[in-house]
Amino acid sequence: MLxxxxxxxxxxxxxxxxxxxxxxxxxxxxxxxxxxEVERWWGSPETYRMTGWNADLRxxxxxxxxxxxxxxxxxxxxxxxxxxxxxxxxxQTRRYDWDHPALGRRETTLAYLLEPIAGGTRLTxxxxxxxxxxxxxxxxxxxxxxxxxxxxxxxxxxxxxxxxWEKVSPKATDEGxxxxxxxxxxxxxxSSVSALRADPPSPTRGLLRNWLVVxx
Numbered sequence: 001m002l003x004x005x006x007x008x009x010x011x012x013x014x015x016x017x018x019x020x021x022x023x024x025x026x027x028x029x030x031x032x033x034x035x036x037e038v039e040r041w042w043g044s045p046e047t048y049r050m051t052g053w054n055a056d057l058r059x060x061x062x063x064x065x066x067x068x069x070x071x072x073x074x075x076x077x078x079x080x081x082x083x084x085x086x087x088x089x090x091x092q093t094r095r096y097d098w099d100h101p102a103l104g105r106r107e108t109t110l111a112y113l114l115e116p117i118a119g120g121t122r123l124t125x126x127x128x129x130x131x132x133x134x135x136x137x138x139x140x141x142x143x144x145x146x147x148x149x150x151x152x153x154x155x156x157x158x159x160x161x162x163x164x165w166e167k168v169s170p171k172a173t174d175e176g177x178x179x180x181x182x183x184x185x186x187x188x189x190x191s192s193v194s195a196l197r198a199d200p201p202s203p204t205r206g207l208l209r210n211w212l213v214v215x216x
Contacts, residue, residue, distance in 0.1 A: 002021060002022075002023045002117075002118070002119030002120045002157075004020075004021055004022075004023065004152055004157045005020075005021060006149075007019065007020040007144075007145045007148035007149050007152065008020070008145070009141040009142065009144050009145035009148075010141060011130075011137040011138050011140070011141035012137065013130065013131065013134040013137060014128060014129070014130050014131045014137065015126065015127065015128045015130065015137065016125070016126075016127040016128075016130065016137055016140045016141045016144060017124070017125065017126055017127075017141075018124070018125040018127075018141065018144035018145055018148055019122065019123065019124045019125065019148075020122075020123055020148035020149075020151065020152055021117065021120060021121070021122050021123075021152075022120050022121045022122075022123055022151060022152060022155050022157065023119060023120045023152075023155050023156055023157050024120055024121060024155040025087070025116070025120070025121060026087035026088070026114040026115075026116050026121045027086070027087045028121075028155070029087070029114055029121045029123055029151075029155075030086050030087045030090065030112075030114060032151065032154065032155075033090065033112055034055055034057060034063070034081075034084075034090060034092075035053070035055065035057075036053045038050050038053045038065065039051060039053055040154065041150055041151060041153075041154035042147065042150060042151075043067075043150070044150065045070065046070055047069075047070060047146075048067050048068060048069045048070060048075075049067070049068050050065050050066075050067060050068075051065070051066050051067075051068050051074075052064070052065060052066040053065045055081075056081075057081065057084060058081065058084065059081055059082065059083060059084060060080065060081065061080070061081050062078060062079070062080050062081075063078055063079055063080070063081065063092065064076065064077070064078035065077055065078065075096070075097075075098045076096075076097040076098065077094065077095065077096050077097060077098075078094075078095065078097065079092050079093035079094045079095055079107070079110075080092060080093045082109070087114055088113070088114055089111065089112065089113055089114070090111070090112040090114075091109065091110070091111045091112075092109070092110050093107050093108070093109055093110070094107065094108050094109070094110050094127075095107040095108070100136075102133065102135050102136035102139050103130075103133055103136040103140075106129065106133065106136075107129065108127060108128065108129035108130065109127070109128050109129050110125070110126075110127045111125070111126040111127075111128075112124075112125060113125075113126070120155075123148070123151070125144055125148075127140060127144065140216065143216040144216060146216075147216050
């Protein structure tokens with residue numbers, strides 16, 4: 001049985017990286033990330049839920065979702081699929097269609113990397129395009145840690161308390177970034193690759209001032 005660890009998340013001024021081990025196959029994890037299955041697990045009653053997921057699952061296809069907040073607001077987001085290599089890699093653009101407090105309507109690029117491991121899958125998230133928005137990068141790192149915790153729980157893993165952070169040493173951070181850089185080298189779209197080489201992420205601290213700023 002896969003022994004799960006706390007999801008990890010890191011950020012520099014441009015890029016967010018997060019990872020978690022999941023007790024499910026890469027195919028199952030991929031489906032949970034880009035199909036209507038998103039609505040079953042992404043969110044919680046006290047924060048927000050994903051609703052109305054719609055995706056054209058092909059390169060160049062669009063995706064859209066509406067975030068329904070705990071106080072009843074409906075906040076749309078969407079983007080375009082740049083690469084789909086199931087069950088190994090998914091790359092997509094991402095943009096809020098509302099004025100996000102930390103990021104506005106800036107488009108970012110998100111890569112999901114799925115690696116089979118004994119008993120499940122290691123999911124690594126590389127989310128780039130935060131140049132000029134360092135606070136948004138840090139807050140999204142915290143948000144991704146929370147999201148990965150929800151995903152672990154959905155697949156029957158441990159339910160970690162919020163916020164979902166594990167402080168990692170600078171050495172571990174640098175080694176992890178280097179390893180993921182090598183894995184991401186074939187990707188041409190995420191600006192995160194060059195950003196990580198120039199400025200390896202450091203563990204971010206809890207900058208969450210309001211749960212709204214880390215809606216993902």
